[in-house]
Amino acid sequence: xxxxxxxxxxxxxxxxxxxxxxxxxxxxxxxxxxxxxxxxxxxxxxxxxxxxxxxxxxxxxxxxxxxxxxxxxxxxxxxxxxxxxxxxxxxxxxxxxxxxxxxxxxxx
Numbered sequence: 001x002x003x004x005x006x007x008x009x010x011x012x013x014x015x016x017x018x019x020x021x022x023x024x025x026x027x028x029x030x031x032x033x034x035x036x037x038x039x040x041x042x043x044x045x046x047x048x049x050x051x052x053x054x055x056x057x058x059x060x061x062x063x064x065x066x067x068x069x070x071x072x073x074x075x076x077x078x079x080x081x082x083x084x085x086x087x088x089x090x091x092x093x094x095x096x097x098x099x100x101x102x103x104x105x106x107x108x
Contacts, residue, residue, distance in 0.1 A: 003067035006074060008102050009095055013078075017061045024051050029101040036107045058082040065090075072096055 005013070008027050015023035025048050028034075033042040034050055041050045054060065059082050066077035074095045081088040096104040 003064055003076070005064060005067065005076065006095075006097055008097050008100055009074060009076060009093075012102060013062050013064060013076075019055050019059065021048070021051050021055060027102050028105075029098065029103050032101070032103050032105070034105045034107075036105075058084050 012024060012027040015027070025044060028044060028047055030044055031042075032044070032047060033040060034047055035041075036050065036054070039050075041047050061081050063079045063081075064076050065079055068075040068077075074097060076093045076095065078091055078093060079088050080091050091107055094104075094106040094108075095102055
């Protein structure tokens with residue numbers, strides 16, 4: 001059974017699985033940041049570039065399998081499949097949400 005996710009996270013994963021770049025970007029605040037693969041992206045233009053690059057490169061689909069809360073973070077464990085070596089793998093997505101938008105995402 002899939003965990004019940006906060007709305008911004010649910011919308012992010014739905015858009016990610018459809019490879020819908022604009023819909024993914026819409027879940028982030030204007031000043032959001034993302035940390036992935038040792039890189040930090042800040043602001044919507046940088047996040048858009050990251051979304052476009054990773055979508056094109058990996059064609060990822062994500063299946064959330066666990067949900068934890070730690071302080072202000074929502075941590076989603078997910079099975080991630082795509083066009084990368086070792087697929088599928090489990091990753092943890094660390095979200096900070098303010099209102100109805102993602103303000104920070106760290107993947108690892």
